[in-house]
Amino acid sequence: MLKDGPRWTAKQVGRAKPLVFLLALYPLFRWVWLGFSGGLGANPPEFLIRSSGIWALVALGLTLAITPLRRIVDQPALVRLRRMLGLFAFFYTCLHLLGWAFWERGWSLSSMWDDVVQRTFITVGMVAFLPMLALALTSTRGWIHRLGRNWQRLHRSVYAIAALSVWHFWLVRAGKNDFFEPYVYGALLAVLLLIRVAFYARRSRS
Amino acid sequence: MPKNAIPPIAASDITPESVWLSRRNWLRQAGLGALALGSGGLLSLDAEASQAVQKLSAAPNPEYWLSAKQTSEKDVSSYNNFYEFGTGKTDPLDYAGKMQTRPWTVSIEGEVARPRTFDIDDLLKLAPIEERVYRLRCVEAWSMVIPWNGYSLATLLRQVEPTSKAKYVEFISAVQPANMPGLNDRIIDWPYTEGLRIDEAMHPLTMLVFGVYGKMLPNQNGAPMRVAIPWKYGFKSGKSIVKIRLVENMPVTSWAKIAPNEYGFYANVNPDVPHPRWSQATERRIGDGFFAPRVETLPFNGYGEQVASLYAGLDLRKNY
Numbered sequence: 001m002l003k004d005g006p007r008w009t010a011k012q013v014g015r016a017k018p019l020v021f022l023l024a025l026y027p028l029f030r031w032v033w034l035g036f037s038g039g040l041g042a043n044p045p046e047f048l049i050r051s052s053g054i055w056a057l058v059a060l061g062l063t064l065a066i067t068p069l070r071r072i073v074d075q076p077a078l079v080r081l082r083r084m085l086g087l088f089a090f091f092y093t094c095l096h097l098l099g100w101a102f103w104e105r106g107w108s109l110s111s112m113w114d115d116v117v118q119r120t121f122i123t124v125g126m127v128a129f130l131p132m133l134a135l136a137l138t139s140t141r142g143w144i145h146r147l148g149r150n151w152q153r154l155h156r157s158v159y160a161i162a163a164l165s166v167w168h169f170w171l172v173r174a175g176k177n178d179f180f181e182p183y184v185y186g187a188l189l190a191v192l193l194l195i196r197v198a199f200y201a202r203r204s205r206s
Numbered sequence: 207m208p209k210n211a212i213p214p215i216a217a218s219d220i221t222p223e224s225v226w227l228s229r230r231n232w233l234r235q236a237g238l239g240a241l242a243l244g245s246g247g248l249l250s251l252d253a254e255a256s257q258a259v260q261k262l263s264a265a266p267n268p269e270y271w272l273s274a275k276q277t278s279e280k281d282v283s284s285y286n287n288f289y290e291f292g293t294g295k296t297d298p299l300d301y302a303g304k305m306q307t308r309p310w311t312v313s314i315e316g317e318v319a320r321p322r323t324f325d326i327d328d329l330l331k332l333a334p335i336e337e338r339v340y341r342l343r344c345v346e347a348w349s350m351v352i353p354w355n356g357y358s359l360a361t362l363l364r365q366v367e368p369t370s371k372a373k374y375v376e377f378i379s380a381v382q383p384a385n386m387p388g389l390n391d392r393i394i395d396w397p398y399t400e401g402l403r404i405d406e407a408m409h410p411l412t413m414l415v416f417g418v419y420g421k422m423l424p425n426q427n428g429a430p431m432r433v434a435i436p437w438k439y440g441f442k443s444g445k446s447i448v449k450i451r452l453v454e455n456m457p458v459t460s461w462a463k464i465a466p467n468e469y470g471f472y473a474n475v476n477p478d479v480p481h482p483r484w485s486q487a488t489e490r491r492i493g494d495g496f497f498a499p500r501v502e503t504l505p506f507n508g509y510g511e512q513v514a515s516l517y518a519g520l521d522l523r524k525n526y
Contacts, residue, residue: 041296042285042492043348103490106499119483175468175483177393178293 013077020081024088027055045103052096057169057185059089060162061192068195083139086158090136093129121171128164131157162189262335262417264355270338270411277350281492283424287344288445289394290379290386291426297388298426304385305446307430316376316452319367326430330416332365333357337420338413343475343507345439349489354434355417360408368404372452375407376400377433377444394460400444401457401471402435405516411436411509437509439473470526474517475507479526
């Protein structure tokens with residue numbers, strides 16, 4: 001691993017947080033800008049539902065990239081960015097869900113329920129959302145203390161959430177045989193998980 | 207009301223004549239402008255010029271005049287499914303400009319007494335060009351209201367005299383490898399193929415389309431000739447057609463081949479038969495605005511009075 005430079009302190013990484021926060025808001029700024037400049041196209045609801053879904057997946061991928069990255073560049077303090085990125089993944093997922101609830105289901109709970117039970121890709125998406133909600137709610141310092149060792153066990157479900165999210169995306173594209181993007185996201189997430197396996201294997205050998 | 211008339215909606219939906227006339231006037235001016243440009247020396251139109259505004263004079267046909275608010279011309283020509291140019295909705299607008307639409311011939315063959323290859327310019331003169339305002343309902347649950355220019359497909363089919371063996375009609379779209387980047391996607395087994403039962407094809411609502419909004423079809427909308435079958439999901443209406451084949455057996459159509467559980471041969475608009483991945487009960491009318499509620503989808507897209515009798519005795523849940 002790269003062990004040349006000095007290690008950043010938690011405080012130093014903390015100072016970068018406002019910048020990361022603003023960068024993570026880029027999709028939101030972009031939508032507003034596109035909205036005012038007529039750039040959302042002929043079907044803005046479709047654009048926004050799809051775009052928020054993609055950005056939720058991107059944010060989830062960035063969240064999962066923190067752990068391998070801090071080991072590879074030997075900067076453990078980078079972990080201070082992880083919760084914020086995870087909450088952004090949750091934020092864009094919520095917008096994705098609200099877009100579906102309003103534009104596709106007209107806020108009708110019975111119509112949403114029908115969609116969840118009738119359609120596999122909606123079921124899978126919802127099954128991914130529920131643990132994500134639990135992770136977001138237990139992301140505070142208070143809950144970390146309260147749950148102790150169980151907190152980490154609970155938060156390992158992020159791997160299942162990531163797999164379900166890619167599966168959801170794959171199912172959306174299944175009808176059109178258009179799998180390029182789901183494969184790309186699937187491959188990136190697989191790499192992020194394999195790096196963890198490699199680290200784990202090396203640690204248990206040494 | 208004539209037999210095939212579409213029931214009018216509210217009077218408030220009808221475009222005032224003054225507005226309509228001024229649009230016509232503007233179109234005429236735009237058309238003359240293009241003509242003046244042409245007389246400047248360039249006699250042969252290249253691909254780009256043919257993409258520019260070329261007027262197509264069409265007389266409104268009141269029998270097929272839907273008085274709902276028309277989708278904007280911009281949306282009609284920038285939000286398209288035309289996979290030969292890519293799967294994105296704006297890919298056709300971005301990449302269809304290279305498609306060569308002249309010279310263009312359409313061959314009609316198979317179970318016909320007089321097979322023939324027509325030049326596109328002869329087809330434009332075969333019958334008076336009408337303007338008809340149709341609903342378009344995409345299988346993806348969005349819809350538009352579009353003023354198409356053309357005439358009934360039956361007019362053309364009668365020219366070639368279908369035999370008694372002609373039970374189905376197959377539409378084959380163009381393949382231009384050098385000009386269609388989407389052909390590399392291998393999603394569809396090209397060429398794009400669609401089809402109808404002969405009685406559907408002969409129905410006066412089934413339209414051979416050469417223009418839209420009083421102009422020649424933009425490439426992304428299926429230039430130089432497509433069909434429009436308003437009571438069926440949009441994918442049934444093949445674009446940029448080069449061959450029409452009359453056949454005895456039900457043809458295997460492109461989407462039915464890719465996903466037979468999702469797309470059937472009939473593909474009549476039906477709010478009661480959901481697509482496996484979404485409901486067909488409602489639709490989003492393009493251009494209705496950000497917070498507009500969805501619109502109820504009508505059986506046969508609102509053309510039941512004219513076409514429901516074609517399917518008497520057919521289980522439309524099985525034959526989706």
